[in-house]
Amino acid sequence: MPKGAAVPFSEDEIAELCRLHAEGKGRNEIARALGRSLRGVSIHAGRLGLTFDRTATEAATRARKADLEERRVILAEALQEDAERLTEQLWAPHWVFNFGGKDNSYERRLLDEPPADAKKNLMSAAGIAIEKSLKLVPPEREDLEGLAAVDAWLRGMMPGGE
Known part of the structure; x- marks a missing residue:
């Protein structure tokens, strides 16, 4: 497998990713639950057409910029x-x-x-x-x-x- 390529998810992992996403879990929480990298979760979620709510991330980024x-x-x-x-x-x-x-x-x-x-x-x-x-x-x-x-x-x- 080429360096940097995402390790394929098993059918069980894909099902778990979909279930956790449906529960409203974020990318970081799903990655921790699956024991997978953030990048891997993002790639597989993208392939499945799943997106993550970035409202909290955007608000946190605005807050960090204001603090800086x-x-x-x-x-x-x-x-x-x-x-x-x-x-x-x-x-x-x-x-x-x-x-x-x-x-x-x-x-x-x-x-x-x-x-x-x-x-x-x-x-x-x-x-x-x-x-x-x-x-x-x-x-x-x-x-x-x-x-x-x-x-x-x-x-x-x-x-x-x-």
């Missing part, structure tokens, strides 16, 4: 909060450290704000968090129009209006 959407929104919100915390650090006092030297010394100093390289890293991390947040929960079309207006306004505020 909710989880994506929660993750997007967390990423947005991360980006906000990172950008707040751009203008906050910042400790700089120095380790090493021949005496293996340690020094630290508090600056009014982070040095340029630290700001660049903070902006990069914030940008990545915002980008990922937008990919998880893209803005609605009308929101995009609002973003375009804000973008144009910001460009107008730049020297030379670029």
Whole structure:
């Protein structure tokens, strides 16, 4: 028998499949009762013209999709909060450290704000968090129009209006 081919059902198994189907049993329950694979039950039921009610499956799929959407929104919100915390650090006092030297010394100093390289890293991390947040929960079309207006306004505020 070719690999992946369904093992034929006996006459007793076919009768049992028909009986269980008539009782309203689902494919999974019939497969368990017969000790057969889901695929085998589906193939033999199809050959017999039997179909299964998919209402519960469709409802469960919709529920899983809704749950996943909710989880994506929660993750997007967390990423947005991360980006906000990172950008707040751009203008906050910042400790700089120095380790090493021949005496293996340690020094630290508090600056009014982070040095340029630290700001660049903070902006990069914030940008990545915002980008990922937008990919998880893209803005609605009308929101995009609002973003375009804000973008144009910001460009107008730049020297030379670029």
